Amino acid sequence: xxxxxxxxxxxxxxxxxxxxxxxxxxxxxxxxxxxxxxxxxxxxxxxxxxxxxxxxxxxxxxxxxxxxxxxxxxxxxxxxxxxxxxxxxxxxxxxxxxxxxxxxxxxxxxxxxxxxxxxxxxxxxxxxxxxxxxxxxxxxxxxxxxxxxxxxxxxxxxxx
Amino acid sequence: xxxxxxxxxxxxxxxxxxxxxxxxxxxxxxxxxxxxxxxxxxxxxxxxxxxxxxxxxxxxxxxxxxxxxxxxxxxxxxxxxxxxxxxxxxxxxxxxxxxxxxxxxxxxxxxxxxxxxxxxxxxxxxxxxxxxxxxxxxxxxxxxxxxxxxxxxxxxxxxxxxxxxxxxxxxxxxxxxxxxxxxxxxxxxxxxxxxxxxxxxxxxxxxxxxxxxxxxxxxxxxxxxxxxxxxxxxxxxxxxxxxxxxxxxxxxxxxxxxxxxxxxxxxxxxxxxxxxxxxxxxxxxxxxxxxxxxxxxxxxxxxxxxxxxxxxxxxxxxxxxxxxxxxxxxxxxxxxxxxxxxxxxxxxxxxxxxxxxxxxxxxxxxxxxxxxxxxxxxxxxxxxxxxxxxxxxxxxxxxxxxxxxxxxxxxxxxxxxxxxxxxxxxxxxxxxxxxxxxxxxxxxxxxxxxxxxxxxxxxxxx
Numbered sequence: 001x002x003x004x005x006x007x008x009x010x011x012x013x014x015x016x017x018x019x020x021x022x023x024x025x026x027x028x029x030x031x032x033x034x035x036x037x038x039x040x041x042x043x044x045x046x047x048x049x050x051x052x053x054x055x056x057x058x059x060x061x062x063x064x065x066x067x068x069x070x071x072x073x074x075x076x077x078x079x080x081x082x083x084x085x086x087x088x089x090x091x092x093x094x095x096x097x098x099x100x101x102x103x104x105x106x107x108x109x110x111x112x113x114x115x116x117x118x119x120x121x122x123x124x125x126x127x128x129x130x131x132x133x134x135x136x137x138x139x140x141x142x143x144x145x146x147x148x149x150x151x152x153x154x155x156x157x158x159x160x
Numbered sequence: 161x162x163x164x165x166x167x168x169x170x171x172x173x174x175x176x177x178x179x180x181x182x183x184x185x186x187x188x189x190x191x192x193x194x195x196x197x198x199x200x201x202x203x204x205x206x207x208x209x210x211x212x213x214x215x216x217x218x219x220x221x222x223x224x225x226x227x228x229x230x231x232x233x234x235x236x237x238x239x240x241x242x243x244x245x246x247x248x249x250x251x252x253x254x255x256x257x258x259x260x261x262x263x264x265x266x267x268x269x270x271x272x273x274x275x276x277x278x279x280x281x282x283x284x285x286x287x288x289x290x291x292x293x294x295x296x297x298x299x300x301x302x303x304x305x306x307x308x309x310x311x312x313x314x315x316x317x318x319x320x321x322x323x324x325x326x327x328x329x330x331x332x333x334x335x336x337x338x339x340x341x342x343x344x345x346x347x348x349x350x351x352x353x354x355x356x357x358x359x360x361x362x363x364x365x366x367x368x369x370x371x372x373x374x375x376x377x378x379x380x381x382x383x384x385x386x387x388x389x390x391x392x393x394x395x396x397x398x399x400x401x402x403x404x405x406x407x408x409x410x411x412x413x414x415x416x417x418x419x420x421x422x423x424x425x426x427x428x429x430x431x432x433x434x435x436x437x438x439x440x441x442x443x444x445x446x447x448x449x450x451x452x453x454x455x456x457x458x459x460x461x462x463x464x465x466x467x468x469x470x471x472x473x474x475x476x477x478x479x480x481x482x483x484x485x486x487x488x489x490x491x492x493x494x495x496x497x498x499x500x501x502x503x504x505x506x507x508x509x510x511x512x513x514x515x516x517x518x519x520x521x522x523x524x525x526x527x528x529x530x531x532x533x534x535x536x537x538x539x540x541x542x543x544x545x546x547x548x549x550x551x552x553x554x555x556x557x558x559x560x561x562x563x564x565x566x567x568x569x570x571x572x573x574x575x576x577x578x579x580x581x582x583x584x585x586x587x588x589x590x591x592x593x594x595x596x597x598x599x600x601x602x603x604x605x606x607x608x609x610x611x612x613x614x615x616x617x618x619x620x621x622x
Contacts, residue, residue: 057475060196061224079524091225091232107221107229108195
């Protein structure tokens with residue numbers, strides 16, 4: 001089977017709870033869509049966050065990128081939706097030198113692990129290397145306001 | 161190429177065991193799968209740090225960053241050692257997997273003592289599971305036994321079968337009727353009278369390839385094997401009659417273009433394309449070739465060439481018809497690339513990008529404190545060339561850089577060399593929230609527009 005096909009793990013039969021993922025179409029296995037439930041006990045609870053994953057052609061040597069398709073107010077998510085999390089960064093590619101090599105991308109990672117990491121990132125932001133500086137400040141200094149804003153976003157996303 | 165569409169949705173996976181009485185086999189199967197490609201180990205190799213990967217997987221990983229993907233200990237390709245016992249274990253498991261799984265999903269309820277299944281009857285027996293079930297209902301004495309226990313027993317019997325079948329046939333194969341005897345150490349066949357002398361003098365001390373192995377279909381994918389019924393003539397690890405020689409790695413940095421091209425022509429590879437492409441092609445060929453040397457069933461050179469072809473198509477290094485962007489990337493890296501003309505031609509898009517970048521920079525603090533090169537340098541052709549060279553050196557992976565650096569020349573460059581799939585990402589980081597579509601539309605007039613499908617998906621209406 002061809003290189004890309006071997007490398008792209010198929011959607012898990014028994015995915016972790018709150019996560020689904022799979023290729024958008026059969027024609028382009030390098031483009032996936034994922035749905036992530038907001039973790040319980042966080043302001044994201046109740047939300048379902050669509051995201052797209054784009055795999056490089058030399059996956060898994062290089063990590064995919066992940067982008068939320070809706071608005072996500074979070075210190076580690078760029079305003080564009082792009083997710084900034086150490087597991088998606090190749091070792092040696094850390095502009096801020098905040099991340100340990102052990103947390104970085106390695107070819108042994110899988111889509112499942114990425115999505116689990118993103119879920120826990122939603123619950124526990126890392127404000128050391130914020131992608132969204134405003135959100136990081138708000139999370140650090142005005143937690144209640146941050147949570148309200150997140151909940152607002154969830155409600156808007158659900159069309160309530 | 162194989163029928164991806166069929167395979168893609170019917171790929172064996174360790175989770176297949178969930179919901180069967182043989183849940184424990186999930187872990188067994190996981191242990192037999194490569195951490196990198198998640199497929200069954202294909203020619204498993206041990207690293208210096210005692211981790212195991214498929215030969216081709218670890219060779220590719222090490223050639224990129226020289227570290228074990230599991231523990232990140234430094235390692236070298238030349239230090240890899242074959243994990244042959246695991247190779248046999250995986251082969252054996254893969255061969256019996258389908259039967260075991262089928263069995264586990266449809267437990268046979270006939271008692272194993274009633275009639276132990278002979279190898280020939282095995283397939284029939286599984287199909288007859290339902291009938292056996294019906295029969296059982298007529299015999300109340302049987303129903304007192306827990307069906308789970310029964311199925312476990314039958315499983316055990318079946319597994320014995322699986323193991324016995326090849327072994328017994330093997331034993332028969334072992335003694336060809338040629339009037340010779342085998343050396344007990346190296347298995348070389350010789351006249352009986354020569355054995356003593358042979359052991360004293362010329363015996364190599366380890367089993368040597370003896371029996372000419374029948375040609376078998378190339379094994380690109382272990383999944384194919386699992387659809388084949390257990391092959392009774394299968395022998396554990398038949399060493400290939402002729403082991404192809406491994407190719408040495410090249411130090412590309414000391415190799416001139418012409419020398420590299422010559423080497424590639426000698427190897428029968430295409431020597432077309434820019435330097436970087438040549439190096440990658442050569443590297444991949446060495447990887448494919450040497451991994452094949454580790455295989456129990458080496459493929460033919462022709463098959464390997466086809467693998468390289470597939471790799472090349474997949475990576476888009478030679479696909480001008482498919483990807484205009486890749487083509488332009490090659491163009492831009494060409495020695496004779498006319499930077500001035502390029503700058504003039506795309507002047508408007510560059511200016512748009514600069515304007516956009518400035519606007520978004522004013523609206524929001526840049527997300528990262530990383531110092532950004534002056535956007536002004538964008539127009540200067542010198543800087544463009546400079547950016548290209550720097551980026552070449554950084555090589556892998558260009559994507560991250562493009563995501564975080566809204567700097568113009570680099571962006572123009574990355575845009576062209578990168579796989580087109582990542583293109584829609586490019587304008588994003590500079591854009592304020594929700595501005596992505598605007599930037600995307602504004603930026604690209606002179607360049608490759610993202611394909612309609614990818615673009616619409618990136619402006620997903622959710």
